[in-house]
Amino acid sequence: MxxxxxxxxxxxxxxxxxxxxxxxxxxxxxxxxxxxxxxxxxxxxxxxxxxxxxxxxxxxxxxxxxxxxxxxxxxxxxxxxxxxxxxxxxxxxxxxxxxxxxxxGRDHHSHLRCGACGRIFEFNVPELDIMEKNIAAEKNFKSEGYKFEIWGLCTYCRDD
Ligand SMILES: [Zn+2]
Ligand SMILES: [Zn+2]
Structure with a gap:
């Protein structure tokens, strides 16, 4: 563990x-x-x-x-x-x-979600915010937000 x-x-x-x-x-x-x-x-x-x-x-x-x-x-x-x-x-x-x-009152963040125990981990990387702006600008789209989610198995639910 x-x-x-x-x-x-x-x-x-x-x-x-x-x-x-x-x-x-x-x-x-x-x-x-x-x-x-x-x-x-x-x-x-x-x-x-x-x-x-x-x-x-x-x-x-x-x-x-x-x-x-x-x-x-x-x-x-x-x-x-x-x-x-x-x-x-x-x-x-x-x-x-x-x-x-x-x-x-919170900063935008993304989630890692464990499919076994349901735990949620939050993270924030500025690169995602930059990508959002660039993609929206390129498509002439007015963005109101984005979601980025990673799902899989958390450290408590794996043996490696
Ligand atoms: Zn888990
Ligand atoms: Zn959250």
Missing amino acids: ANKTTAFAFQKRDPDIQAELDAFRIFLKRKGHRITRERKAIAEAVLLNREHFDVDELFLHLKLKVKAGISKASIYRTIPILIESGILAAVYLENGHMHYERVF
């Missing part, structure tokens, strides 16, 4: 989400969406989250940890609003479930 590597692990830091919640509130108002207790609780959970998650995980977190009793339907309705507001992004599909992560 290889040594545990943290090279691509997410940097944890103390979350202060008040400014972000205020920005979300302003966004909702501007778009004519109602500011409900459910939307606030979902936004809060997403902003405090430092992992990649799917709807089931968010639902269970809200139910068991936050005790907020929010329906899955509410979550499904709120996710597109969170994406539109720039708080959340859909990052990859696994077993037919879309996984999301908080992107607000």
Whole structure:
């Protein structure tokens, strides 16, 4: 078994989400969406989250940890609003479930995804950003982002 590597692990830091919640509130108002207790609780959970998650995980977190009793339907309705507001992004599909992560206040990054244990490793190489710009410019395309994903087996799931 290889040594545990943290090279691509997410940097944890103390979350202060008040400014972000205020920005979300302003966004909702501007778009004519109602500011409900459910939307606030979902936004809060997403902003405090430092992992990649799917709807089931968010639902269970809200139910068991936050005790907020929010329906899955509410979550499904709120996710597109969170994406539109720039708080959340859909990052990859696994077993037919879309996984999301908080992107607000974070630099763009790419993912390595282990098919055996499901671990996600993040990395950032400036060359990819340069490629994105060059390809878009060459095709006269206005890019709004890109995804680069490597899948395979992580160091915990191999014996070599
Ligand atoms: Zn693995
Ligand atoms: Zn990520």
